[in-house]
Amino acid sequence: MRSTLRVLLLLFLAATARADCGERIELPAHAGTTQRYALAQPAGNEPAISLLLLVGGAGRLALDAQGCPTKLAGNSLVRMRPLFLAHGFVTAYADAPSDHTGDDGLAGFRTDPAHAADLGRIIADLRRRSGAAVWVVGTSRGAISAANAASRLQGAEAPDGIVITSPVTVGNPQGRKAWVSQSVFDLPLESILMPLLLVGHTEDACLRSPASMLQAVAERSPSQRKQVVTVSGGPGASIAPGLEACEARSPHGFLEQEDAVAAGIARFVRGGRY
Secondary structure, eight states, rough: HHHHHHHHHHHHHHHHHOOOOOOOEEOGGGOOOOEEEEEEEESSSHHHHHEEEEHHHHHHHHOOSSOOSSSSTSSSSHHHHHHHHHOOOEEEEEEOOTOSSSSTGGGGGGGHHHHHHHHHHHHHHHHHHHHSSSSEEEEHHHHHHHHHHHOOOOOGGOOEEEEEESOOOOOOTTTSSGGGOGGGGOOOGGOOOOOOEEEETTTTTTTTGOOOOOOOHHHHHHOOOOEEEEESSSOOTOOBBBGGGGGSSSSGGGTTHHHHHHHHHHHHTTTOOO
């Protein structure tokens, strides 16, 4: 019965989120380009912490007029957004900038300092609008973008904390496209001083994000407040290792464990333990 109620709650939240994902905002970005993000406010009038959500894959959401993703709609952070709202957070989806709308999306731009600067403009805008802290939350390849922002930005454009889930830690230097060699280790992780949460899944069979590498990422950062969490259980444990295991509806994307993972992230962001 509890499982059924949980599924119904998730379906309700997803339907509500799809009806109106938030205000679509456009900001200037690098080299005369533009970048859109979708801003959604939780219930209540008190200042709320903002979560800037950075999806994996190509990173291109192709936000529609209602601020809803028309691409990558199954991404774990897209599925968790209504849960973060229910926990009282402002949520913001970052789309790819206007010069990265092809099939590869962000591609190798994820490690570029200009990408960090673009995200910094969103962070500063969120901080101005909410009057509260702003955290970046990146998953899979989105973790590369999150680490880029957290390690390079300063002042009002810097995030107050970082959460990375199922981060890409193993690149493929023999790949057909050069950018598939990238991982979070290509960023100056030693510059990440703010609170840091890393979440992986023991059953993640994606070749690019083994949970065994989370500790190595944490050790590169001198942050005084950091935690490494490995989730277990859920469906999908029988998925064979390979690139197919990097899809969002798998242990890599915390399938059917979204509510627990979102709750743990909420606790850490608010100063507790996952």
